[in-house]
Amino acid sequence: MAGKTPRLGLGTYDRGEEWDHTDTVEAVDRRAIVHGPIADRPAAGEYDDELYHATDQGITWRWDASSEDWVHFAGRGSAERPVPDTSHFETTRTVHNRTAQTPVWNVEAHGIEGDGETEVGEAVHDLLDAVDRAGGGIVYFPPGRYLLERTPLIGDHTVVRGAGPSTVLEGPRPDGDEGRALLSNKGYDASGYGGASNWAVCDVRIDSPNSNGILPAHAANVRLERIHGDRIYYHHVDVVSSKNVTVDGFLATRGGDGDSNAPIQFDTQNAKTAANGVVDGDGYATATDDDTSTRNCTLRNFEIDPANDPDYGVHLHRDGHESIAIGDGYVTGCRHSAIRADTGGSVSDLTIERVSCIENARGISLGSLERGRRELTISTVTIRTDDDALADGSGLYASGFDHASVSNVTVDGSFTNSIIFDDMDDLKLTNVTATGADHQAFRFRENVDATLTTARAADCGTVGVFVGPGCRVAYGGVRFDNVGTREVVEGETREWIASSA
Numbered sequence: 001m002a003g004k005t006p007r008l009g010l011g012t013y014d015r016g017e018e019w020d021h022t023d024t025v026e027a028v029d030r031r032a033i034v035h036g037p038i039a040d041r042p043a044a045g046e047y048d049d050e051l052y053h054a055t056d057q058g059i060t061w062r063w064d065a066s067s068e069d070w071v072h073f074a075g076r077g078s079a080e081r082p083v084p085d086t087s088h089f090e091t092t093r094t095v096h097n098r099t100a101q102t103p104v105w106n107v108e109a110h111g112i113e114g115d116g117e118t119e120v121g122e123a124v125h126d127l128l129d130a131v132d133r134a135g136g137g138i139v140y141f142p143p144g145r146y147l148l149e150r151t152p153l154i155g156d157h158t159v160v161r162g163a164g165p166s167t168v169l170e171g172p173r174p175d176g177d178e179g180r181a182l183l184s185n186k187g188y189d190a191s192g193y194g195g196a197s198n199w200a201v202c203d204v205r206i207d208s209p210n211s212n213g214i215l216p217a218h219a220a221n222v223r224l225e226r227i228h229g230d231r232i233y234y235h236h237v238d239v240v241s242s243k244n245v246t247v248d249g250f251l252a253t254r255g256g257d258g259d260s261n262a263p264i265q266f267d268t269q270n271a272k273t274a275a276n277g278v279v280d281g282d283g284y285a286t287a288t289d290d291d292t293s294t295r296n297c298t299l300r301n302f303e304i305d306p307a308n309d310p311d312y313g314v315h316l317h318r319d320g321h322e323s324i325a326i327g328d329g330y331v332t333g334c335r336h337s338a339i340r341a342d343t344g345g346s347v348s349d350l351t352i353e354r355v356s357c358i359e360n361a362r363g364i365s366l367g368s369l370e371r372g373r374r375e376l377t378i379s380t381v382t383i384r385t386d387d388d389a390l391a392d393g394s395g396l397y398a399s400g401f402d403h404a405s406v407s408n409v410t411v412d413g414s415f416t417n418s419i420i421f422d423d424m425d426d427l428k429l430t431n432v433t434a435t436g437a438d439h440q441a442f443r444f445r446e447n448v449d450a451t452l453t454t455a456r457a458a459d460c461g462t463v464g465v466f467v468g469p470g471c472r473v474a475y476g477g478v479r480f481d482n483v484g485t486r487e488v489v490e491g492e493t494r495e496w497i498a499s500s501a
Helices: 025-032 088-094 121-133
Strands: 034-036 051-054 059-064 069-074 104-106 115-119 137-140 144-147 158-161 167-170 183-185 197-208 220-232 237-240 243-248 264-267 277-280 283-286 294-304 312-316 321-332 337-341 347-358 364-366 373-385 394-399 401-413 417-435 440-467 472-489 492-494
Touching: 051 104, 121 137, 121 158, 220 237, 237 243, 237 294, 264 294, 294 312, 312 321, 312 347, 321 337, 337 347, 347 364, 364 373, 373 394, 394 401
Parallel strands: 034 051, 104 137, 115 144, 137 158, 144 167, 158 197, 167 197, 197 220, 220 243, 237 264, 243 294, 264 312, 294 321, 312 337, 321 347, 337 364, 347 373, 364 394, 373 401, 394 417, 401 417, 417 440, 440 472
Antiparallel strands: 051 059, 059 069, 277 283, 472 492
């Protein structure tokens, strides 16, 4: 595109001229995308990633220089003019957060270069502000490396979209300011869920060793799709005091290099926290610490395979999480836990399903709390560590939950103990296998009311089932293979006669 003046449907814009980011909102749309009927779309684009919105067709097209053809970029089309080779219904199902009326802003058309050398954070922030004032839209980042020296803030009804892993976001930070957010939302400093809503970030790679990643803070209805995480200081995604946040299609090749790091974190801005903030034009500003819970959030279709051994894969940090679902994922290479909840942190309605925790020091570790947690579901989970030097602590630990269900779970490896529970009421375990522990397979340590059925304890160093003080555990259909002692109840070794004892 260098040296050319893009073809624009509502006027022209010379890339060589200085664009004042305080221009009117109307000017943003004029410089972002060419509009016109499909019949007027030129046979060829003038530069790679040029966008043309066919006003009568309701489809935005992108010129792909490699194939020398226009390709579908956005828009649902219509029953009369669907996207070629698809039905109107198929297009409607697969295009998210876009309608035929949604405008698209190509950052290149605003002089924002992804050359890996120019700091563009302020320009991106100004563009996002203009898009917000225009009512929202799609902001497209073509392939390149974009240096965001400040934290651009996303507004309502806005989709930040890249071209996949070839669109790289990095946040350079001076010494002492490492860990400030790469991207966040307007209203990060609001109370409750008063921040920006209905926004998304899709198809980008984060390679930002000195910043935190994407920070939804006091936000609602957020989608983070197909985020590729490389170098980061703390977390690629850090959800803070927000609701209805979905992370779908996340891949991490590295974890954080700072303290207490994890590729994905669900966090809350508890009172007097004084953390989790952005770099704005005046320096560093934190999210409001009003104890707003993080609730109704989902992580799915994810792979965490870091090369640098982070502390955790997924971290539920601080106090106040409600309705968190973690599913269809794989976690490996963590030096503490694949999935971790802080000691003392309240959690309600936590679901972990169809997750493999392979080669971590611990699998799922939900830190100690005597009471106050409710509703835990762990289903179809494999926890396995073959490296004896890596395995440490418990493979699965939970504490303080009323009403918990653990089913179709395998814990295998030389953990200190395979499975431990404390202070659990109405705990049901079904189809659970615990093998290879240095000491105990199933340890109901203290104040646990549980039912254990269709289970197997094998190859453990000391006890198959340990029942500690204040525990009531009913057994049925438990198999023991190569265990030192089958059952110890409140310090007494019992000769196992029937698993219903």
